[in-house]
Amino acid sequence: MTRKIVRINMSDLKATYExxxxxxxxWGGRGMTSAIVFDEVxxxxxxxxxxxxxxxxxxxxTGTPAAPSSGRTSxxxxxxxxxxxxxxxxxxxxxxKIAKLGLAAIILEGTPAKDKWHYLVITKDGxxxxxxxxxxxxxxxxxxxxxxxxxPKTAVIGIGQAGEMKLSNAGISVNDPENKPGRYAGxxxxxxVFGARGIKAIVIDDDGGPGVEIANKELFEEGRKKLADAIMxxxxxxxxxxxxxxxxxxxxxxxxxxxxxxxxxxxxGQFEGAAKISGEAIAEVVEKRDGEGMxxxxxHPGCIxxxxxxxxxxxxxxxxxxxxxETAFSLGSNCGIDDLEIIARMTRECxxxxxxxxxxxxxxxxxxxxxxxxxxxxxGALKLFDEIRNKTPMGRILGQGVEATAKAFGVHRVPTVxxxxxxxxxxxxxxxxxxxxxxxPMGADHTSGYTIAPEIAGVSGKLxxxxxxxKADLSLAFQASTAFIDSxxxxxxxxxxxxxxxxxxxxxxxxxxxxxGMDLTGDDAIALGxxxxxxxxxxxxxxxxxxEDDRLPEFMRYEKLPPHDVVWSMTxxxxxxxxxxxxxx
Amino acid sequence: xxxxxxxxATLMKYLPDLPVGGSxxxxxxPGVTPADLIQILGLPAEEVKIVIRNHVLTELxxxxxxxxxxxxxxxxxxx
Numbered sequence: 001m002t003r004k005i006v007r008i009n010m011s012d013l014k015a016t017y018e019x020x021x022x023x024x025x026x027w028g029g030r031g032m033t034s035a036i037v038f039d040e041v042x043x044x045x046x047x048x049x050x051x052x053x054x055x056x057x058x059x060x061x062t063g064t065p066a067a068p069s070s071g072r073t074s075x076x077x078x079x080x081x082x083x084x085x086x087x088x089x090x091x092x093x094x095x096x097k098i099a100k101l102g103l104a105a106i107i108l109e110g111t112p113a114k115d116k117w118h119y120l121v122i123t124k125d126g127x128x129x130x131x132x133x134x135x136x137x138x139x140x141x142x143x144x145x146x147x148x149x150x151x152p153k154t155a156v157i158g159i160g161q162a163g164e165m166k167l168s169n170a171g172i173s174v175n176d177p178e179n180k181p182g183r184y185a186g187x188x189x190x191x192x193v194f195g196a197r198g199i200k201a202i203v204i205d206d207d208g209g210p211g212v213e214i215a216n217k218e219l220f221e222e223g224r225k226k227l228a229d230a231i232m233x234x235x236x237x238x239x240x241x242x243x244x245x246x247x248x249x250x251x252x253x254x255x256x257x258x259x260x261x262x263x264x265x266x267x268x269g270q271f272e273g274a275a276k277i278s279g280e281a282i283a284e285v286v287e288k289r290d291g292e293g294m295x296x297x298x299x300h301p302g303c304i305x306x307x308x309x310x311x312x313x314x315x316x317x318x319x320x321x322x323x324x325x326e327t328a329f330s331l332g333s334n335c336g337i338d339d340l341e342i343i344a345r346m347t348r349e350c351x352x353x354x355x356x357x358x359x360x361x362x363x364x365x366x367x368x369x370x371x372x373x374x375x376x377x378x379x380g381a382l383k384l385f386d387e388i389r390n391k392t393p394m395g396r397i398l399g400q401g402v403e404a405t406a407k408a409f410g411v412h413r414v415p416t417v418x419x420x421x422x423x424x425x426x427x428x429x430x431x432x433x434x435x436x437x438x439x440x441p442m443g444a445d446h447t448s449g450y451t452i453a454p455e456i457a458g459v460s461g462k463l464x465x466x467x468x469x470x471k472a473d474l475s476l477a478f479q480a481s482t483a484f485i486d487s488x489x490x491x492x493x494x495x496x497x498x499x500x501x502x503x504x505x506x507x508x509x510x511x512x513x514x515x516x517g518m519d520l521t522g523d524d525a526i527a528l529g530x531x532x533x534x535x536x537x538x539x540x541x542x543x544x545x546x547x548e549d550d551r552l553p554e555f556m557r558y559e560k561l562p563p564h565d566v567v568w569s570m571t572x573x574x575x576x577x578x579x580x581x582x583x584x585x
Numbered sequence: 586x587x588x589x590x591x592x593x594a595t596l597m598k599y600l601p602d603l604p605v606g607g608s609x610x611x612x613x614x615p616g617v618t619p620a621d622l623i624q625i626l627g628l629p630a631e632e633v634k635i636v637i638r639n640h641v642l643t644e645l646x647x648x649x650x651x652x653x654x655x656x657x658x659x660x661x662x663x664x
Contacts, residue, residue: 246595
């Protein structure tokens with residue numbers, strides 16, 4: 001059986017199925033979304049106009065039986081936030097179900113009749129176009145619930161009010177096993193592109209689907225097992241290890257201790273309230289309230305790391321899943337807020353309205369710097385989400401992200417690269433991640449080249465975070481291996497055991513080779529990752545981006561960051577080295 | 586001399602009286618290293634992956650000084 005692509009045209013409401021053409025046959029996940037966007041989306045098009053597309057692709061191994069932690073879904077298109085190519089991936093239920101329908105990609109294209117909204121139901125029998133009038137104006141908690149009444153146990157991909165308004169900070173939600181929104185392809189505003197296609201939601205029902213074909217079952221099985229063993233052996237990813245016990249917010253205290261926690265709109269590297277909003281604090285609340293809350297929650301079936309959490313309200317009922325480190329930073333330390341309850345409620349607002357939590361919190365921090373409210377005003381920050389829900393001009397400004405908010409409030413300290421705001425690692429105090437922020441095709445993004453592993457976490461070697469030397473090469477190595485992992489459908493967090501345990505790395509490569517029937521070595525994996533990066537960089541060049549866009553904001557060069565009192569000192573020449581090979585190879 | 590010590594994440598269970606984000610001052614002899622402190626505090630050496638001295642990552646055999654703050658953490662990373 002050949003993998004298929006379904007092309008869904010919203011202009012004439014037709015879905016057409018085609019075999020994956022040869023030029024895309026080797027791709028999955030991010031490689032697939034970026035290849036299709038590279039080939040089919042004009043780089044200079046307006047991201048919200050008729051020529052942009054949303055491409056949805058499960059990874060190579062997604063949907064296979066028992067490939068551990070492999071349920072990622074990639075979403076691609078041209079970003080309204082950055083103007084670059086964008087790939088944003090999420091956990092949740094969608095990837096496995098799309099793959100089990102035999103689909104390698106869903107392409108959403110065309111423009112619907114004015115003000116006409118649909119939801120789509122994709123089953124083994126095809127695509128149904130349904131009138132979405134009854135769903136409009138609703139948040140994702142209600143959407144997920146309503147759609148499960150008619151389509152129980154399905155994957156629901158959707159947008160909240162932010163996507164309906166086509167705000168540049170609108171994400172795409174995927175439901176989790178409890179049918180709650182919160183697994184977001186958050187970054188870069190692809191929810192607005194989804195909305196521009198007039199699509200409110202997509203239901204994926206894999207019942208009776210053909211499943212994922214595995215070319216070499218023996219190789220796959222061997223690889224899968226080696227990888228699972230490595231994940232279960234590594235201190236970070238094993239049962240009751242750091243991620244399982246405390247979630248990603250285990251990073252809060254440690255990055256704070258190392259002076260790299262962005263605080264009050266990137267004006268300090270330490271936050272006095274860090275402990276109160278840390279993973280350890282979340283675990284305490286979960287234990288004390290002894291109800292529906294939990295740590296060690298899996299965002300999709302088959303995840304063995306289970307780094308997610310469900311944060312309970314005071315009565316013990318589930319309030320939100322999940323508070324990530326990134327969320328606790330953006331809505332917490334970066335706004336000077338140390339109130340975990342309010343952070344949880346703001347996270348729920350983001351998940352409901354369909355906002356990326358990083359950009360949402362950072363936009364509030366900018367508004368605080370601009371004088372709209374004081375740093376630390378937790379209640380005031382929470383109320384701002386009503387502005388977005390009520391579609392006020394203020395809400396629309398905040399929902400456009402950090403750069404638009406900074407312009408509206410006359411703020412010059414703007415922590416963005418290519419229009420996207422920085423995540424939870426201060427680049428002045430952790431230099432390698434600054435190289436990634438500056439050079440990744442995605443705009444400031446930590447996941448695309450997570451040098452934190454050797455710079456802070458002691459994973460994959462140890463490097464001094466405060467020095468510039470060698471960081472360009474380090475960032476490129478991480479960006480290339482990440483592009484491979486993002487194509488595989490494996491969660492990026494397998495990178496930690498894979499980088500430290502050789503058999504884990506082999507297992508990852510072999511399991512991919514087993515599914516795809518490829519001859520694949522470790523070197524090939526990096527080369528494939530570089531192929532993905534090359535397409536993305538070339539797309540951006542054709543969209544008008546130059547090396548001058550591969551820079552951190554000016555204020556980081558002259559404003560010293562406490563406690564280390566360091567500035568961003570990386571030379572432009574060093575940054576330009578990272579992708580020089582694109583035109584040399 | 587006196588040093589301030591802190592532990593994070595899965596190491597917290599070995600110093601159960603410390604609250605989240607808390608620290609403790611202990612009397613030690615001059616010349617002591619983080620490796621020695623791990624023994625003194627009763628932490629399992631194999632679980633300690635990160636040592637931070639006065640907000641700078643350091644090595645197990647670095648000699649600490651009077652008034653230093655030393656934090657210990659297991660393998661951590663994530664999003």
